[in-house]
Amino acid sequence: MLRSRIVGSIAEFFQHLMNGLTLGGIYALIALGYTMVYGILKFINFAHGDILMVGSYIGMFAYNLIRGETLGPWTIVAFFLSMLVGMLFSAVLGMAIEKIAYKPLRKATRLAPLLSAIGVSFILSNMAAWLWGTKSRKLEYPFDNTPLQIGGVAVTPHQILILVVVVVMMVSLKLFVDRSRMGKAMRATSLDQDTAKLMGIKVDRVIAITFGIGSALAATAGFLIALDIKVYPSMGTMTGLKAFVAAVVGGIGSISGAMVGGILLGLVETFGVALLGIPYGLKDTIAFVVLILILLVKPEGILGKAEKEKV
Amino acid sequence: MVSFILLILIYTGIYALMAMGQNVITGYVGLLSLCQAGFFAIGSYVTAILTTSAGWNFWLTVPLAGLIAALFGVLIGLPTLRLKGDYLAIATLGFGEIVRNILNNWDSLTNGPMGIQKIPMVRFFGMTISPYRKWGFLIMVWMFVVVGYVLFKRLAKSRMGRALEAIREDEIAASSMGINTTQYKVWAFALGAFSAGIAGSLQAVFTLSVTPGTFTFMVSIMVLCMVVLGGMGNFKAVVLGAFIIQFISYFPQLVGLSNVIPPQFKQVLFGLILVVMMIWRPQGILGREVRGHFGDGGKASVLPKGWKGLAERLHGKPAKKGGGR
Numbered sequence: 001m002l003r004s005r006i007v008g009s010i011a012e013f014f015q016h017l018m019n020g021l022t023l024g025g026i027y028a029l030i031a032l033g034y035t036m037v038y039g040i041l042k043f044i045n046f047a048h049g050d051i052l053m054v055g056s057y058i059g060m061f062a063y064n065l066i067r068g069e070t071l072g073p074w075t076i077v078a079f080f081l082s083m084l085v086g087m088l089f090s091a092v093l094g095m096a097i098e099k100i101a102y103k104p105l106r107k108a109t110r111l112a113p114l115l116s117a118i119g120v121s122f123i124l125s126n127m128a129a130w131l132w133g134t135k136s137r138k139l140e141y142p143f144d145n146t147p148l149q150i151g152g153v154a155v156t157p158h159q160i161l162i163l164v165v166v167v168v169m170m171v172s173l174k175l176f177v178d179r180s181r182m183g184k185a186m187r188a189t190s191l192d193q194d195t196a197k198l199m200g201i202k203v204d205r206v207i208a209i210t211f212g213i214g215s216a217l218a219a220t221a222g223f224l225i226a227l228d229i230k231v232y233p234s235m236g237t238m239t240g241l242k243a244f245v246a247a248v249v250g251g252i253g254s255i256s257g258a259m260v261g262g263i264l265l266g267l268v269e270t271f272g273v274a275l276l277g278i279p280y281g282l283k284d285t286i287a288f289v290v291l292i293l294i295l296l297v298k299p300e301g302i303l304g305k306a307e308k309e310k311v
Numbered sequence: 312m313v314s315f316i317l318l319i320l321i322y323t324g325i326y327a328l329m330a331m332g333q334n335v336i337t338g339y340v341g342l343l344s345l346c347q348a349g350f351f352a353i354g355s356y357v358t359a360i361l362t363t364s365a366g367w368n369f370w371l372t373v374p375l376a377g378l379i380a381a382l383f384g385v386l387i388g389l390p391t392l393r394l395k396g397d398y399l400a401i402a403t404l405g406f407g408e409i410v411r412n413i414l415n416n417w418d419s420l421t422n423g424p425m426g427i428q429k430i431p432m433v434r435f436f437g438m439t440i441s442p443y444r445k446w447g448f449l450i451m452v453w454m455f456v457v458v459g460y461v462l463f464k465r466l467a468k469s470r471m472g473r474a475l476e477a478i479r480e481d482e483i484a485a486s487s488m489g490i491n492t493t494q495y496k497v498w499a500f501a502l503g504a505f506s507a508g509i510a511g512s513l514q515a516v517f518t519l520s521v522t523p524g525t526f527t528f529m530v531s532i533m534v535l536c537m538v539v540l541g542g543m544g545n546f547k548a549v550v551l552g553a554f555i556i557q558f559i560s561y562f563p564q565l566v567g568l569s570n571v572i573p574p575q576f577k578q579v580l581f582g583l584i585l586v587v588m589m590i591w592r593p594q595g596i597l598g599r600e601v602r603g604h605f606g607d608g609g610k611a612s613v614l615p616k617g618w619k620g621l622a623e624r625l626h627g628k629p630a631k632k633g634g635g636r
Contacts, residue, residue, distance in 0.1 A: 101586050101590070111342075115535070118343075118535070119582040120586060122582035130575035238408070241408075244401055248398070282412070284412065
């Protein structure tokens with residue numbers, strides 16, 4: 001009796017752990033975009049969540065176009081191809097937004113790019129509602145999504161897909177930033193823009209590419225969760241906000257921080273609802289309580305460096 | 312038609328109150344707050360609940376609506392305002408959503424998505440100020456705006472106004488001059504919330520019912536647009552901005568094209584206003600008011616050419632180097 005209860009609660013624990021990890025992985029992917037842009041420009045890209053939404057729409061359109069009727073290997077290939085389309089579109093969109101709405105404001109006051117970003121975010125979400133309607137659209141699973149029982153834990157193929165994609169994306173991003181020439185240029189730009197420019201780094205290009213990568217990652221995350229939450233014009237708002245909280249928790253500006261913060265926030269949310277009995281309706285509030293707490297206790301985040309403002 | 316124009320003017324007044332509050336936060340201190348809608352909602356619900364279930368007089372609920380909104384302002388402001396301004400934007404964005412979330416879910420107090428109906432009309436020395444007789448209501452709303460305007464102008468010229476502007480120009484310099492920056496920022500934030508709360512109170516007795524659906528993020532964006540379009544740091548300009556934005560907002564109905572122009576059109580337009588103003592005219596239509604030194608405080612945008620450069624050097628923002636620190 002007791003034994004079975006302990007086994008049961010261990011299984012339950014792993015169940016929540018699994019759910020938390022997948023949710024956290026998604027937050028982490030989105031948080032990377034915020035943190036990379038912040039690292040270089042010291043600016044919060046409010047339109048990030050809406051870029052995610054547009055990417056998901058484009059991916060969904062591509063997917064509905066090329067997927068056949070029957071599930072099979074082709075639907076999975078089609079899924080990844082559409083994801084790529086969404087990523088590319090978002091990357092281009094992100095770079096275009098940077099060029100039009102943020103670049104002219106790089107020398108302006110701190111407030112100017114923030115206001116411009118809010119404007120862009122509002123334009124994107126309302127354009128989407130205008131063009132594509134406010135109704136949420138379902139994205140069909142590319143595979144049979146019946147949960148697999150692994151040691152008493154129900155794991156859906158969708159969760160496995162999310163974990164695999166998230167790990168692949170994070171590892172390749174980390175390698176790109178740490179090993180490649182462009183990654184080195186990014187790190188240099190984020191350390192000191194002026195010096196980087198003097199060393200012959202094309203700072204404008206580095207910034208554009210940063211926006212492109214961040215937007216593509218957001219689109220990936222959006223397309224992955226769209227299987228669960230459907231696609232609708234304001235889908236990026238709350239998710240984007242929470243991902244930002246994740247970036248702050250991990251230490252904004254730090255790439256590993258975004259990963260850690262994302263996973264942590266996913267776990268806190270899942271376990272908060274499951275174990276602490278926080279009502280499901282207030283689930284979205286948890287992230288903001290976490291934000292306020294971290295700002296009070298350790299404003300630079302877990303992996304961030306405390307920044308002294310220079311005169 | 313006349314009645315419709317009066318309606319727009321009433322909303323202009325209500326929003327002008329909110330926009331003046333936003334102007335203190337964004338125009339004077341240079342912080343981005345995105346939850347005027349949240350404070351507006353709190354003010355509305357305070358009046359709605361107290362006048363219906365508690366049977367209070369409207370005039371008693373007005374200051375209370377402002378104070379409770381301000382209290383919430385302090386609660387979000389205290390942890391976030393100690394840090395750099397960017398966090399405030401996110402925290403306030405989240406707060407606005409949470410307020411709506413709670414209003415939707417706390418059925419016993421707010422009656423959930425149905426909202427509160429049958430709010431009694433305002434009585435003023437035996438007169439009933441009915442929202443159906445728009446002239447009377449218009450006068451009442453604009454009395455509030457005038458009083459708010461005068462008070463805010465006084466504030467801007469006071470020690471506090473100067474401190475706020477000093478914080479905007481250079482926070483480190485301000486604090487080394489002995490200005491308690493966090494304390495002033497929290498005060499400014501609370502003031503902004505206060506005026507939004509009072510605007511909410513007026514909204515409640517104008518529509519005679521409140522529902523959570525009224526207080527969307529759109530409201531905050533509209534208020535922000537009013538400040539940016541008119542001119543940050545200039546209360547007259549902000550009222551002008553309120554006029555323009557409200558007329559844009561009701562334009563389709565005004566010309567009878569509301570079934571041709573989709574509702575998203577104006578919202579895209581608001582977004583465009585923010586972006587375009589930031590790129591081409593960040594000081595807004597009227598520009599910031601420049602204080603003192605030139606006698607009566609002429610406006611930056613109307614100063615003669617030679618003076619303008621001088622004014623900018625004295626009051627405008629120094630060109631900041633992008634990034635790197």
